[in-house]
Amino acid sequence: MSDELEKLFKEMAQSIIDGDSDISVELAKKSIEMGVPPLDAITKGFVVGVNYIGDQFGAGEAFLPELVMAGEAMKAAVATLEPELIKLGEAREIMGRVVLATVEGDIHEIGKTLVGTMLSASGFEVVDLGVDQPADKIIGKALEINADLIGMSALLTTTMVRQREVIEELDKEGLRPRIKVMVGGAPITRDWATKIKADGTSEDAVGAVQLAKQLVGKE
Amino acid sequence: MSHKNIKTISNPKLKLEILTKEDVQKIHDATLQIIENVGVRFPSKRALEIWEANGADVDHEKRIVRVKPQVIEEALKKCPPAYTLAARDPQQDLPLDGNHVCLGTDGCGVEVIDIETKEKRTSCLQDVRDIARVADATEEVAFHWVPVSAQDTPAETRGLHEVKAVWENSTKHVQTESIYSVHEAQAAMEMAVILAGGKAEVRKRPVLSLMQCTAPPLGHDGGSLDAALIAAEHGIPTGFMTMASCLTTGPATMAGTLAVGNAEVIAATALLQLAYPGAPVFYAAAQTASDPRSGAYTGGGPEDFLFGAATNVLADFYNIPLSMGSFATGAKEPNWQAGLEGSLSTFMASVVMSDMLLGVGFLHGSRIWSYAEMMMDCEIFSIIHKMMQGIVVDEETLALDAIAAVGPGGHFLAQKHTRNHMRDLFLPQFLDRRPYTEWETKKDDARDWALNKARKILKEHQPDPLDERISKEFDKIIKSVEKS
Incomplete structure (x- = not known):
């Protein structure tokens, strides 16, 4: 590897560690100009930064905002490289496709949004439908993108029952176990997840990534 | 002011008004009335002579002294309002200036929960060394009390062995509450002079301070008085601590107990000023309420918390630093009660800016040392330290x-x-904020993490060693006391 290239990859990793989307995008553009294969830019540059900050976070050294900012810087860099990948007929290997939504009647989404950021940063392709999403919308989108996973959040005991409705609907249409279901939210317990026959639950975004990897058989 | 490896509360943003000016004046007037009419017992020949020479009414048979208010008030005016507690490492000196709350270890416990076996046993000299070393590494602990009694050393020199052990294992200031006889006090002064590098130096940089307990109600211990006079003579900061307790050694009412304790403290403080005008002194207190069902002393409870805040108002009235008891708990293990009593007592004593807080580490009414409790007490102090910074609006x-x-x-x-x-934002070490499932798997908590932290420190932390020649001179001094 040339010194120049090595320096570029190091800067890419650092831009993720610094959580600086402006710089990560700038470096992504520079790599295209230099003719660096976009997959190399991702795996040898940006991903190194994501892994580092993930390890730091796991060790209690990095804080959540740093993890989220790293995730966003990663997302921005990958989005910049995406057209180039398509042009070359290449695809970044993805961990899996995920549809995320907060269930119908519920507008609380910070946890779900965080899960989305973390999943994207970990190599999942994420479609976040936002809040107040009825079952047919969630399932429709999952079919449209050929999703491996559906992740649903709910903050209220009155709305968490909607998670069960989506799962029952998926079962009725014979879409499981092809599509796996993760549920989450403050009132969600392991007992609840088992009771409604979800495939798993996690109490935080980092745990949700681990769970997602398990469910798609990548861990 | 920042100190190497020491966290003190300063520039407080929170305030509390617990006594009005009128309340304080009433307590002061009541105190003077008690000293003048009821009197205070001073069972020391030297103390009685000083009182007599200053015009007090001395009952030699009962050894009770009655003093006119103006004598007390004039003497108290000579107290220096601020001074420094010096440390072996000058970067760890502590300013007692009304703008710093410095935390110490609690003192003179009799048992220790062993750091390895977790079994309770009698305290010994090695415990004094180990606790000093752990405290040295801990930024919350600003200075030491002798934490536990070195019960494997001779009774007549125990206080000296203890002070030496702390100095050898920490560079922070040492305050002892366990030297209360003439021979030990004289030897301790010699040790302090050697450590500071001379008699004049120790006055400038007192590397030792003394705390003497009063004998409530309205009494003193003779040995304590003599030791305090020797310390005052050498410019070693000295405080008298009342532990008057509602119901037993004080009236059931809090105001009455404040007045009784105040009479003990200010009478003895005045004595030191009459003998050595300008000697550095401090007010010390750890009043409480005895349990109404049994009369038991354990520390803790709402009266403790109120005393903790009220006493600094009195010390401020006399314009002298305060050493306040906090973290006292009757809990038998680090639990809900220990956390509750440690937090509220320390908050109340801190919010009024008590200069010294005594201190971390004990269970069961300052009898049983626990390293886990020590570490968790430190975290409580850190939380209060953060709270005292208030909210910055800009x-x-x-x-x-x-x-x-x-x-x-x-x-x-x-x-x-x-x-x-x-x-x-505050970053806790011992608050459990994990997912429930993680706790469910591990079933561990603050007590485990706190103990592990103490174990790690004890294994790894090596304080700057004390010059071996100084250690040897200390040994000589202690031996000479043991022979005599």
């Missing part, structure tokens, strides 16, 4: 740009402003 902290950038909905986690200020 353009930067109002964060209008970040608020506009996020807008309704969304989150602040990816904002630069967040990154710049996330480390302003």
Whole structure:
């Protein structure tokens, strides 16, 4: 590897560690100009930064905002490289496709949004439908993108029952176990997840990534 | 002012008014009335002579002294309002200036929960060494009391062995509450002079201070008085601590107990000023309420918390530093009661800016030392330290740009402003904020983490050693006391 290239990859990793989307995008553009294969830019540059900050976070050294900012810087860099990948007929290997939504009647989404950021940063392709999403919308989108996973959040005991409705609907249409279901939210317990026959639950975004990897058989 | 490896509370943003000016004046007047009419017992020949020479009414048979208010008031005016507690490492000196709350270890316990076996046993000299070493590494602990009694050393020199052990294992200031006889006090002064590098130096940089307990109600211990006079003569800061307790050694009412304790403390403080005008002194207190069902002393409870805040108002009235008892608990293990009593007592004593807080580490009414309790007490102090900084309101902290950038909905986690200020937030060591499932798997808690931290420190931390020649001179001094 040339010194120049090595320096570029190091800067890419650092831009993720610094959580600086402006710089990560700038470096992504520079790599295209230099003719660096976009997959190399991702795996040898940006991903190194994501892994580092993930390890730091796991060790209690990095804080959540740093993890989220790293995730966003990663997302921005990958989005910049995406057209180039398509042009070359290449695809970044993805961990899996995920549809995320907060269930119908519920507008609380910070946890779900965080899960989305973390999943994207970990190599999942994420479609976040936002809040107040009825079952047919969630399932429709999952079919449209050929999703491996559906992740649903709910903050209220009155709305968490909607998670069960989506799962029952998926079962009725014979879409499981092809599509796996993760549920989450403050009132969600392991007992609840088992009771409604979800495939798993996690109490935080980092745990949700681990769970997602398990469910798609990548861990 | 920042200190190497020491965290003190300063520039407080919180305030509490617990006694009005009129209340304080009433307590002061009642105190003077008690000293003048009821009197205070001073069972020391030297003390009685000093009182007699200053015109007090001395009952030699009962050894009770009655003193006119103006004698007390004039003497108290000679107390220096501020001075420094010097440390072996000058970067760890502590200013007693009314703007610093310095935390110490609690003192003279009799049992220790062994750091390895977790079994309770009798305290010994090695415990004094180990606790000093752990405290040396801990930024919350600013100075030492002799934490437990070195019960494997000779009774007549125990206080000296203990002080030596702490000095050898820490560079922070040492205050002893366990030297209360003429021969030990004289030897301790010799040791302090050697450590400071001379008699004049120890006056400038007192590397030792003494705390003497009063004998409530309205009494003193003869040995304590003589030791205090020797310390005052050498410019070693000395305080008298009342532990008057509602119901037993004080009236059931809190105001009455404040007055009784105040009479003990200010009478003895005046004595030191009459003998050695300008000697550095401090007010010390750990009043409480005995349990109405049994009369038991354990420390803790709402009366303790109120005394903790009220006493600094009295010390401020006399314009002298205060050493206040806090973290006292009757709990038998680190639990709900220990956390409750440690937090509220320390908050109340801190919010009024008591100069010294005594101290971390004990269970069961300052009898049983626990390393886990010590570490968790330190975290309580850190939480209060953070609270005392209050809320900063300015353009930067109002964060209008970040608020506009996020807008309704969304989150602040990816904002630069967040990154710049996330480390302003308190980062607990021992508060359990984990997912429930993680706790469910491990079933561990603060007590385990605190003990592990203490174990790690004890294994790894090596304080700057004391010059071996000084240690040897200390040994000689102690031996000479043992022979005589």
